[in-house]
Amino acid sequence: MLTMKDIIRDGHPTLRAKAKDVTLPLSEEDRNTLLAMREFLINSQDEDMASKYGLRSGVGLAAPQINISKKMIAVYLPDDGNGKSYDLMLVNPKIMSHSIQEAYLPTGEGCLSVDENIPGLVHRKNRITVKATDIDGKEVKLRLKGYPAVVLQHEIDHINGIMFYDHIDSNNPLQPHDDAVEV
Numbered sequence: 290m291l292t293m294k295d296i297i298r299d300g301h302p303t304l305r306a307k308a309k310d311v312t313l314p315l316s317e318e319d320r321n322t323l324l325a326m327r328e329f330l331i332n333s334q335d336e337d338m339a340s341k342y343g344l345r346s347g348v349g350l351a352a353p354q355i356n357i358s359k360k361m362i363a364v365y366l367p368d369d370g371n372g373k374s375y376d377l378m379l380v381n382p383k384i385m386s387h388s389i390q391e392a393y394l395p396t397g398e399g400c401l402s403v404d405e406n407i408p409g410l411v412h413r414k415n416r417i418t419v420k421a422t423d424i425d426g427k428e429v430k431l432r433l434k435g436y437p438a439v440v441l442q443h444e445i446d447h448i449n450g451i452m453f454y455d456h457i458d459s460n461n462p463l464q465p466h467d468d469a470v471e472v
Contacts, residue, residue: 330365351447382421387414391469409457
């Protein structure tokens with residue numbers, strides 16, 4: 290079972306490296322890694338488990354965050370605020386298209402690999418289309434909007450060596466861009 294001690298922290302070189310493509314079909318080891326990442330997210334959102342194991346709550350996790358430089362992400366979002374849920378284990382995810390309109394979380398973003406609170410708005414695309422392979426080796430195409438789109442972009446950034454705070458405007462960290470929507 291993954292715990293916070295398995296999650297590498299800001300400053301670790303793996304977080305800034307571009308992750309490698311995952312060979313398909315998935316190896317048993319890669320499958321188990323994805324399942325462990327998903328399990329961490331589920332446990333982190335369960336009050337009792339989080340308390341027992343000292344887990345910080347998370348909705349997404351990328352393999353580089355557990356020091357595995359491979360393009361694998363897990364997202365567990367039981368409710369996106371619009372009645373939809375997402376339980377994703379994706380390999381080699383790629384954003385194929387996106388909207389011009391931006392979106393941001395009014396409270397900014399957090400990250401399991403970043404211990405301190407970094408204030409500032411992180412502008413991302415409001416709508417994205419992602420192509421990936423799921424844990425069963427099936428190609429999937431996801432069209433996401435709002436919060437789920439923000440979560441996936443955050444995790445895809447991780448496999449590209451990008452941290453959320455790289456998107457914060459240092460001159461105007463709390464200033465929303467024109468036409469950006471709050472999610």
